[in-house]
Amino acid sequence: MAEIYIFSNNNKIIEKIRRWTSDLGKIIQIHPDFRKLKQDALLTADTFFIDFDEISQQFSQEFLNFYHSLPKPIPLLLISQNLSQLPPELGKNQHIDFIEKPLHQKFVSKRIQQALWQRSVLEKTCQQEQSLVESVRNLHAIKEENRAIQEEMKHLLQEIHHRVKNNLQIVSSILTLNSTNAEHPQVEEILKNTQSRVDTISLVHKKLYESSNLTEVEMEGYIQQQMTNLFNHFPLRSRHISLDLQSTPVWLNVDRAIHCALLVNELVINVFRHAFPKEQAGQLSVRIGPVGDKQVELVVADNGIGLPKHIEPSQVETTGLLLVYHLVQQLGGTMEVKRNTGTSFQIQFVRG
Numbered sequence: 001m002a003e004i005y006i007f008s009n010n011n012k013i014i015e016k017i018r019r020w021t022s023d024l025g026k027i028i029q030i031h032p033d034f035r036k037l038k039q040d041a042l043l044t045a046d047t048f049f050i051d052f053d054e055i056s057q058q059f060s061q062e063f064l065n066f067y068h069s070l071p072k073p074i075p076l077l078l079i080s081q082n083l084s085q086l087p088p089e090l091g092k093n094q095h096i097d098f099i100e101k102p103l104h105q106k107f108v109s110k111r112i113q114q115a116l117w118q119r120s121v122l123e124k125t126c127q128q129e130q131s132l133v134e135s136v137r138n139l140h141a142i143k144e145e146n147r148a149i150q151e152e153m154k155h156l157l158q159e160i161h162h163r164v165k166n167n168l169q170i171v172s173s174i175l176t177l178n179s180t181n182a183e184h185p186q187v188e189e190i191l192k193n194t195q196s197r198v199d200t201i202s203l204v205h206k207k208l209y210e211s212s213n214l215t216e217v218e219m220e221g222y223i224q225q226q227m228t229n230l231f232n233h234f235p236l237r238s239r240h241i242s243l244d245l246q247s248t249p250v251w252l253n254v255d256r257a258i259h260c261a262l263l264v265n266e267l268v269i270n271v272f273r274h275a276f277p278k279e280q281a282g283q284l285s286v287r288i289g290p291v292g293d294k295q296v297e298l299v300v301a302d303n304g305i306g307l308p309k310h311i312e313p314s315q316v317e318t319t320g321l322l323l324v325y326h327l328v329q330q331l332g333g334t335m336e337v338k339r340n341t342g343t344s345f346q347i348q349f350v351r352g
Contacts, residue, residue: 001026002024002116003025003046004021004024004046004112005028005047006050007030007063010053013054021108024109024113030042043070043071046116049112050076051080053079053080053081064090074095074122076096076097077096078097078099079098079100081100083100086098095122097115154214161208164202165205172195175192175194175195179191192233193269199233200262200264200265203229204254207222208254216252217251218251219250219257220248220250220289226261227245227268230268234269234272240279241282242281244283245286251351253352255352259327260288263298263324263327263347264288266320266321266327267300268286270321271343274305275342276302276304283302285299285300285302287299287301299344301342301344302344304343306339306341307337309339313325331349332349333348333349333350334348335347
């Protein structure tokens with residue numbers, strides 16, 4: 001049942017209102033002495049009913065100060081013989097209503113019904129606001145939890161790439177040691193080629209570890225670093241070759257980045273080995289970039305002696321060109337070999 005708090009010393013008015021509103025709520029008389037009020041108890045009221053003519057000016061001011069500080073609005077009905085004497089700023093509060101004396105049953109009942117209905121609406125609104133605040137708080141907590149999980153996943157991925165890179169560097173060091181101690185030039189060549197492949201994959205994981213993007217590799221910067229590594233790794237074979245590197249920013253996922261990097265590795269080493277015999281001077285061209293919205297094009301070309309016409313990458317027995325052919329197949333790409341002036345390998349595949 002609704003609780004209607006009445007501030008008045010006029011028992012006749014209180015009894016009238018009690019009779020008129022017996023079916024609407026419980027009338028609770030409050031002594032109009034603010035010093036004796038237990039303010040916390042007033043927070044349970046559904047409506048305040050103040051007989052302005054029966055309270056002191058000091059009580060009026062103290063109560064209104066309390067009323068304006070309420071955490072949730074409560075409808076307030078003010079009654080007086082002369083409403084013009086009430087503070088004008090009260091009319092600006094949408095939760096305060098006025099009733100002029102003499103009082104009439106229907107009029108008072110209607111105003112109290114309106115006040116109780118307003119209180120019900122306010123209560124539901126407050127509950128909805130609290131529910132919304134709680135939902136926002138829960139959503140914020142979920143976002144924070146997801147952010148923490150993402151940060152942890154990022155840290156774990158960085159750690160994985162870092163460890164893979166370190167392990168591959170250990171393998172590379174072992175291969176370097178074995179190639180240095182190899183007694184046969186052919187064995188040394190095989191070990192050095194294998195080492196370059198390991199270093200190629202290691203560099204992918206190094207780039208991922210250093211990047212804020214742990215799932216894709218920016219190939220422009222990667223190819224630039226890879227070319228520096230390859231020229232340093234094969235100083236005798238590359239010292240008479242100049243490099244023309246043309247690249248456009250393109251991002252590849254880890255698998256495609258490794259495939260693409262291995263393609264560059266094999267094709268460049270092939271140029272070092274065969275394109276310029278007897279230390280003939282020449283040029284190596286490497287170009288990578290997007291083609292349209294989904295395709296990537298990789299071109300490795302030289303102006304050397306050219307690939308013999310009888311050699312097809314899909315049919316050779318040598319590891320390098322055969323690996324190139326299978327890498328292109330694994331990428332689902334196409335490869336065109338041109339033998340006009342020198343050799344050009346033009347490869348296209350879906351970015352993925």
